[in-house]
Amino acid sequence: MAWPTKPSATMQVPRRAEPYATAQMKARWTADVLPKYATRLGALMPILHDIQHAYRHIPYQAQLEIAEFLGISPSDVLDTVSFYDEYTIEQRGVVTIGVCHSIACEQCACSSTKLLDCARERLGIGVGETTDDGQFTLIAMDCLGSCDTAPVALFNETLHESLTVEKLESLIVDARHVSPGGQH
């Protein structure tokens, strides 16, 4: 759960000319997403996933565009964006490293504490931060449903199991070359 401070009424929403919600996206949402839900608000989570996936964040401008597309209030969009951990208003790095620090991963031989220490040191950032070059975001996550192969970490959408400090280090080295939009 995360509640960002509400931007003041006088805040200027930073804008760029090109819309985040592209015509292509809107066509897909109309054809594939909206028919699946009884209300227009119902389509919000899949739409937010699309935007987050494409831009690694959901800036205020995108929230306004979505609100307009769905015919709902921008505050409803902000409400949902701010509640779920996977939606972020600040841009995430090209590679988000999510180390599980729940019970099985913390209490195993190579504990998540060691992994997080290693990642912090290698990346030079703290948990919840993004490197200056925008390549990495480091987060600590709760149980990833893989406790039998603890400790585990997600690199974007890929789960790495039975990790050791050495394995994590080499994964980080490889991930330096991942380009935006590139699969990891």
Place this chain on the structure above:
Amino acid sequence: MPTSPDFKPTPVLTKRIPEDRAQRKTVWFDQYVATGGYKTLERVLSMQPGEITDQVKAAILRGRGGAGFPAGLKWSFLSPPDGGPRYLAINCDEAEPGTFKDRLLVDFDPHAVLEGIAIAAYACQMQTAYFFIRGEYHHQAKVFQKALEEAYANGIFGKQGLMRGASKFAVEVVLHRSAGAYICGEETALLEAIEGKRGWPRVKPPFPAIKGLFGRPTIINNVETLAAVVPIMEHGVEWWKKMGVESTLPGGMPSYGTKLMGVSGHVNKPNTYELELGIPLRMLVEKHCGGMRNGKKFKGAIAGGVSMGVLGTDQYDAPMDFDIGRKYDVLGLGTACPTIFDEDTDMVAVARNICRFFKAESCGQCTPCREGSGWLLKLITRIERGAGTTQDLDMLLEIAGSMGLTPGTTICGLADGNNWAVRTIVNKFRPEFERRVTPRFVPVYVSAAGR
């Protein structure tokens, strides 16, 4: 009556999933059908929907998502069809720390889950099913989506009616990905999330069976619960009731059938096992998980997800069935996925880790949960640092005990999880906590006049 079980591996839900991780492969449509898949669906479509509900009710299939509520009974609470939409929501949120069982079914036998969904949808006449999967299950969402496309392409779902029109009743299945919020596993928070809102649990009543998703009658079931409907309808109620154990509590409800048990922690072979309910934890660890790692001694275990609290050192023989809550002073069987701790484990650290989790995941709606979870974490962190006092220990118990549905102070059961986790760890490992805190002496003055 269950025959006294010898607790050999019983592959029912896992009949297409080998125990050896290296040999596991996703069973796609053709292979699923070649091994008898969708036959049960085809057969039950000739039955009246109500008959299916009656059988599931007779089997006393208890919910596998945590609460153990009988599925058939839940289905029978649905208001009668009024021509409007009715929904099924399948709970694949699986975010309870220590739990990894639904993932196994979705990863490797997704059509078994889809067949269960189809049968339940037909039995309760629900036209739309939302498969609610946690956001972190990226791979599983892709597997499920592909299986779903196969099922549509082969006419299982879609406008023509179930099973290529064998029944006129048409079912649509929608994959809905969550976005990282443990609370959305709570069934009404889950409905809010499908509606596009923040995952705040709803005040009940009204119960979802009367007024659920988009204000319409809705059934929410766990993935494993629905997967178990298929073998029950295939082999019959009597067959199902031969597995598992009766309750030994006065008026207790039996624990029939098999259960997926994901064992993690300090054992030699952590993995997901399928066994009959009632297997003693010791047997599960010693016989199936290759014993404790490095020959260490058993110290304690999280019963089935951190919300359930812990089993103490002297509770190693606790049978894994739905009686466990009342008999062994834990909240319940939960997800039946125990995390095992050996003698070297620092139980204060375990408590701190769990408190951190609940503080992070409280949705913030109820004061005792939102504030209480923060205080618990502060207190336990102080104790872990060695700066706590005996008074902190008592305050810990007092705050924890005031949170949840049982003391009646919150909207949902997340706070009960925090409550039980803290109280059971502190109570069952009290000496360990006492060693970490400074005793606080209360000065006592004795009046000289009394002498």
